[in-house]
Amino acid sequence: MASAEKQTKTKTKASEKIITPDASTLLYELYKQVDKPRDLIKEDVILVYHNRYRINLWVSIKNDFIPNAGFISKSYFVSYDLEGLKIFP
Numbered sequence: 001m002a003s004a005e006k007q008t009k010t011k012t013k014a015s016e017k018i019i020t021p022d023a024s025t026l027l028y029e030l031y032k033q034v035d036k037p038r039d040l041i042k043e044d045v046i047l048v049y050h051n052r053y054r055i056n057l058w059v060s061i062k063n064d065f066i067p068n069a070g071f072i073s074k075s076y077f078v079s080y081d082l083e084g085l086k087i088f089p
Helices: 002-014 023-033
Strands: 040-049 054-062 070-081 084-088
Touching: 023 040, 023 054, 023 084, 040 070, 054 084
Parallel strands: none
Antiparallel strands: 040 054, 054 070, 070 084
């Protein structure tokens, strides 16, 4: 009986629709909802788990000696599914 329950749970999880977008899709959807920062030097899209992502936006510190030095100006925790991108507070 226990093995039948395990099989049912496995089938339920396998039948879920999982969407795995690429980073450019997530950034495109993010910029439809928020403004792109000025002096942007880097964008990180990190898969946290399942369909949840951390998106970090890096901006320049405007140092003439280290042109690519920057800091994270905005960080977003988001999910992506059939309904689109959702930003969590």
